[in-house]
Amino acid sequence: MPMSSARSGGTSALDLPRTPTGFQQFSHALRARTPRRGATLPAEPRWRSEFVDRAAAGPRVTLREFGYGSGELSTWRGRPDDTAVVGPLQLLTQEGLACLTEVCDALEGTAGHSRFIATRRLRSADLLSPFINNMIRDRAFLVTCSRLVGVPLIPHPLRIPTAQINYGSGQGRPEIVRWHRDGMDYVFTIQLNGYEDYEGGRFTYFQGRTDEFPEAEPGDARIREAACGERGATLFLHGSRIFHAVTPVTKGRRVVLVISLFCPYFARQDSNTFWHLAGDDGIAATVPHWLRLKWPVRNPAVDFSLRAGSPVVTWDDLG
Numbered sequence: 580m581p582m583s584s585a586r587s588g589g590t591s592a593l594d595l596p597r598t599p600t601g602f603q604q605f606s607h608a609l610r611a612r613t614p615r616r617g618a619t620l621p622a623e624p625r626w627r628s629e630f631v632d633r634a635a636a637g638p639r640v641t642l643r644e645f646g647y648g649s650g651e652l653s654t655w656r657g658r659p660d661d662t663a664v665v666g667p668l669q670l671l672t673q674e675g676l677a678c679l680t681e682v683c684d685a686l687e688g689t690a691g692h693s694r695f696i697a698t699r700r701l702r703s704a705d706l707l708s709p710f711i712n713n714m715i716r717d718r719a720f721l722v723t724c725s726r727l728v729g730v731p732l733i734p735h736p737l738r739i740p741t742a743q744i745n746y747g748s749g750q751g752r753p754e755i756v757r758w759h760r761d762g763m764d765y766v767f768t769i770q771l772n773g774y775e776d777y778e779g780g781r782f783t784y785f786q787g788r789t790d791e792f793p794e795a796e797p798g799d800a801r802i803r804e805a806a807c808g809e810r811g812a813t814l815f816l817h818g819s820r821i822f823h824a825v826t827p828v829t830k831g832r833r834v835v836l837v838i839s840l841f842c843p844y845f846a847r848q849d850s851n852t853f854w855h856l857a858g859d860d861g862i863a864a865t866v867p868h869w870l871r872l873k874w875p876v877r878n879p880a881v882d883f884s885l886r887a888g889s890p891v892v893t894w895d896d897l898g
């Protein structure tokens with residue numbers, strides 16, 4: 580079993596703070612600033628398609644197993660969007676992982692602070708890093724991710740949240756990822772260190788419906804820990820339908836790349852809300868991207884791929 584129930588030594592992962600909602604979320608939206616860019620960018624290795632392990636596979640849990648009914652799932656011509664969790668698995672080769680780690684390490688100085696979801700993070704990392712930009716827009720990468728989830732996926736056209744790097748260090752103020760669900764539906768996390776590098780930093784989630792989460796009590800068997808301890812461990816989460824958090828890193832350093840993808844065929848069902856995005860990025864930065872996302876479309880695969888600067892991925896690519 581890749582997952583285990585998360586409770587140790589009398590403290591519960593449920594004690595972690597939760598992402599603000601309502602007025603507090605609005606106040607984050609007023610205070611959040613567009614990501615700032617440094618003048619000089621670090622040199623980095625080149626991305627190569629061969630870095631993707633096209634045969635990557637791992638255990639899969641369905642949204643039905645989380646308690647969602649068939650009527651709540653999006654479908655396209657009889658194909659349901661029913662994947663809740665896939666992995667942990669290795670998506671990149673060892674060489675690819677070493678390059679990605681070098682890239683994310685070099686970007687740490689550009690990370691900003693936020694108290695909305697993740698304490699220290701770099702949003703839109705693909706705008707700073709050609710390596711990450713090329714990786715998340717590589718056909719081999721996208722088709723492999725699409726097959727794992729079972730729906731065609733491209734980078735999210737909202738751009739700012741598409742590639743985020745979370746940094747957690749055991750020194751100073753605890754850096755955490757609060758209990759939250761993502762605005763995004765299709766989220767991959769890639770661990771750039773292993774448990775040998777840090778203490779704490781356990782990826783925790785609630786194996787139930789999001790509307791059941793507020794009633795969860797410490798010791799609830801539905802609070803699970805994903806076994807993401809191996810360097811490179813990659814986990815897919817249907818982020819908008821699963822409450823999750825990361826326990827504080829108490830020693831060492833943890834770096835995770837979070838990639839948000841988008842299914843053009845389910846554009847109308849996209850779970851983002853304006854205020855969830857604005858809470859992280861500020862109102863001014865969110866408005867133009869939001870309008871572009873909501874504009875009506877005719878051919879979803881082609882139209883959204885153009886918006887996201889992505890190769891086109893269709894149902895036929897899933898094989």
Ligand SMILES: O=C(O)CCC(=O)C(=O)O
Pocket residue numbers: 696697743745756761768782823824825835837
């Ligand atoms: O840092 C992680 O492992 C995941 C963070 C996360 O869930 C998020 O940034 O939305």
Ligand SMILES: [Fe+2]
Pocket residue numbers: 759760761818823
């Ligand atoms: Fe998340």
